[in-house]
Amino acid sequence: MCAAFVQRSGRGGSWYYSLHGHVEIMAREIQRGANSVQGVEATLWQVPETLSGTILNKVKANPKADDVPVILPEQLLEADGFLFGFPSRFGVMAYQFKAFFDATHELWATQALAGKPAGFFWSTGFFGGGQELAA
Numbered sequence: 001m002c003a004a005f006v007q008r009s010g011r012g013g014s015w016y017y018s019l020h021g022h023v024e025i026m027a028r029e030i031q032r033g034a035n036s037v038q039g040v041e042a043t044l045w046q047v048p049e050t051l052s053g054t055i056l057n058k059v060k061a062n063p064k065a066d067d068v069p070v071i072l073p074e075q076l077l078e079a080d081g082f083l084f085g086f087p088s089r090f091g092v093m094a095y096q097f098k099a100f101f102d103a104t105h106e107l108w109a110t111q112a113l114a115g116k117p118a119g120f121f122w123s124t125g126f127f128g129g130g131q132e133l134a135a
Contacts, residue, residue: 018046019094021062022123023085030083030121043079045071047100073104082118089124 018024027044034042046068049056076082086097107113 018085019056019059019061019087023087023121024062024065024068026121026123027083027085030085044068045075047071047096050096050099071100073100073107076104076107077112079116081116083121084118085121087124088122093122 018027031042031044034040044065046064048070049064051059051061084097086094088094104113
């Protein structure tokens with residue numbers, strides 16, 4: 001999952017990917033905290049899933065949140081700031097998020113997001129699971 005927030009105009013968001021729901025919980029708490037600040041509007045978006053339904057069932061993935069839309073890269077332009085959240089395994093972000101970032105190449109090439117603040121949050125399944133590398 002991902003979360004984003006915008007401070008200047010009060011719009012922002014969090015973009016996340018969450019296979020088992022842990023990152024989604026963190027994203028919702030970040031959204032709640034950001035929305036408690038006067039003039040800030042935080043919105044949640046999910047990055048597109050890349051795994052098939054068969055694989056998601058086999059790994060017992062949580063169902064995707066119906067109330068959180070899937071984002072397209074060009075929608076990043078709508079926010080004044082961003083928080084990106086994903087699970088990390090052995091220090092590597094989830095492929096779904098890497099694929100999303102790779103799809104932003106046109107925004108990068110034109111520096112369309114330059115000057116917008118951004119941050120990351122992540123979780124790992126166990127101590128020593130790569131959080132020190134993901135940072």
